[in-house]
Structure formats: structure tokens, C-alpha cells
Amino acid sequence: MTPAPPPTPTDIHIDGRVIRLKWHRARRTATDAPFTPGRIVEGLACGASVEIDVRTGPGGVPLIRHDPLRWWRRVRPVNLMPLSVIGEELGSRGVVELPAEARLQLDIKDTARVLTTDVAQQISAAVNSFADAVIVSGNDPVAVARIAKQDPRTATGHDPCTRSAVRRLRRTGDVDGFVSAALEADRAAGIIYLDHRIILALAATGRDIVASFHAAGRQVDAFTLTGPDPETLGQARALIDLGADQITTDDPEGMYRALRSVPRT
Known part of the structure; x- marks a missing residue:
């Protein structure tokens, strides 16, 4: 069939x-670079399920990033992309409302020891305009719960x-x-x-x-x-x-x- x-x-x-079929690291095709803001917004705008990784960056700023903390010094600052760029990209493209089936999975790579309440608040604020479409997931349920409690619209996965x-x-x-x-x-x-x-x-x-x-x-x-x-x-x-x-x-x-x-x- x-x-x-x-x-x-x-x-x-x-x-x-x-x-x-979820877009791993926000890639629609095998040749896409991971975590491109344009692809993230494109996926959400067309109602796809999109996954990105989130880590706590310098100063507690949440970043779209898979690599562990010890790798930061090997990467130029231009590659440290804050989670807030998604909302900014949606705004610049005039996307006001997402399709009901759109999902953005924030795969949290930090443990609760690193992901403080302040960071959780920053993550929640960064996705506030489209929180209905957000699923927070990870290996550490305490870190995930710390983010989800900031906004009742945020779903969780494990x-x-x-x-x-x-x-x-x-x-x-x-x-x-x-x-x-x-x-x-x-x-x-x-x-x-x-x-x-x-x-x-x-x-x-x-x-x-x-x-x-x-x-x-x-x-x-x-x-x-x-x-x-x-x-x-x-x-x-x-x-x-x-x-x-x-x-x-x-x-x-x-x-x-x-x-x-x-x-x-």
C-alpha cells in the first residue's frame, strides 16, 4: 500500500x-547543516516535528548546541547561537501562528546541576511566543521539570x-x-x-x-x-x-x- x-x-x-519523521538537529535533508535558524523556522511553519539540542552557555545563556562544555574553547564565538534566535527568526519572517501539528523538541543536554532555575527561566522566555509547540526532553527529568514548570503550556518527554x-x-x-x-x-x-x-x-x-x-x-x-x-x-x-x-x-x-x-x- x-x-x-x-x-x-x-x-x-x-x-x-x-x-x-522528525528533523534531527533541524535537518530536513542529509546535506543540511545542523541547527540552521532558517530550517528550524521552516520546519515549524510547515507543521513538522523538529529537534534541536540545548546547552547552558557562558553567562547562563541557553544555546542551540550539542557539544559538551569542554569543547567551547575550540569554537569561535560566532558559532555560539542563543536559543532566542528562533523567536527572532519567526518574527523577522512574519510567522505569527504555527500549525497545530508543529513541534519543537528541546533536547536538554545539561543535568540539573548545570541547568539552574535562572537558566530554565531564560529557556522558557526564549520560546514563550510559541510554547504551545514546545516539548522539553532529556535524560535528566529534574532538569526537564525545572524548565516545564516555568510555563504550563510546555510539554515534556523522557x-x-x-x-x-x-x-x-x-x-x-x-x-x-x-x-x-x-x-x-x-x-x-x-x-x-x-x-x-x-x-x-x-x-x-x-x-x-x-x-x-x-x-x-x-x-x-x-x-x-x-x-x-x-x-x-x-x-x-x-x-x-x-x-x-x-x-x-x-x-x-x-x-x-x-x-x-x-x-x-
Whole structure:
């Protein structure tokens, strides 16, 4: 079956379901530079799901940045892009209202030790004009909650795939314990972000972790697939069949075209 064209360029519609292809690091295509303000705003304006990384910068200013603190000295100041540029870009383009399906995931890379209440307030202020479209996520639920409490419009998600949690899961095979811990970490989280390798590895053993989170009322995002080569396309189709609600990819446009062009078996 070939999916019908969706209203959003990178959402797949199959059998009455909508599977979102999230723009990893705000890239629409594999050749895009990451975290370009123009691409971030373009994605939001067309109703896409867009992910960016956020870190605390010098002076407590929240930055759109993936790299850890120790790398800052290797980068010229021009590359330290404040989170506030998104609102400024929206304003300069005259974008007053975003489509209801637009989502901007702020993947928080700092722990609560670094992300103080002052920084949380600055993050909330930077996205205030479009807070309805914002999801705050990360490995540290305390840091995420510190931001979310600043504005009741801000949704949250949780990524339980820390190195220690994944090692424990591999060692013990305790899927139920992994799921329970993830749900307990952020009870308000509407979406759980899972490494696609965990989902597929468990499925190969007969365990459906996506179904477990669905049973608890959570959506599931599977991260991160690269471009639409044969292996990755096979993984994407398997994730869709397993019920993933969203797939994070470095090439959402290419993945969208490839998934639509090849009928499912």
C-alpha cells in the first residue's frame, strides 16, 4: 500500500496512522547543516516535528548546541547561537501562528546541576511566543521539570536510554523494569524517546517495548536513523510495523520519499 500525501511534508500516513519523521538537529535533508535558524523556522511553519539540542552557555545563556562544555574553547564565538534566535527568526519572517501539528523538541543536554532555575527561566522566555509547540526532553527529568514548570503550556518527554540503563537492560533483560523506571522518571511525559536499536533488538526476541509504552498511554519516538539506504529503510518499516509514533532521522525528506515510493509487503 502506498500512503496518501500528508498535509506535512515529512509525515507518513499509513492505514489510518500518522508516523512523524522528525528533523534531527533541524535537518530536513542529509546535506543540511545542523541547527540552521532558517530550517528550524521552516520546519515549524510547515507543521513538522523538529529537534534541536540545548546547552547552558557562558553567562547562563541557553544555546542551540550539542557539544559538551569542554569543547567551547575550540569554537569561535560566532558559532555560539542563543536559543532566542528562533523567536527572532519567526518574527523577522512574519510567522505569527504555527500549525497545530508543529513541534519543537528541546533536547536538554545539561543535568540539573548545570541547568539552574535562572537558566530554565531564560529557556522558557526564549520560546514563550510559541510554547504551545514546545516539548522539553532529556535524560535528566529534574532538569526537564525545572524548565516545564516555568510555563504550563510546555510539554515534556523522557529519554531513558542512558548508558547505565542500557547496560543494565542488556545484562538483566529486565524490560518491565526498564519501562517502569522510564515511566516513573517523568510521570507527565507524553512521549518516550528510545534508541531504535533497543526497539528492534527486543522485537527480535519477541518483546514489544513500543506496545508496553503505548499501554501506559505514552507515544514512542525511535531515534536516530540516517539516510534512506536499504538497511535503514528496512529498519524504518520495521519500526512503523511495531507501532512507533515518530522516527528521528537525519534525512526526513529523503526518508519520506523512499517510504512512499516503495509499497509495503
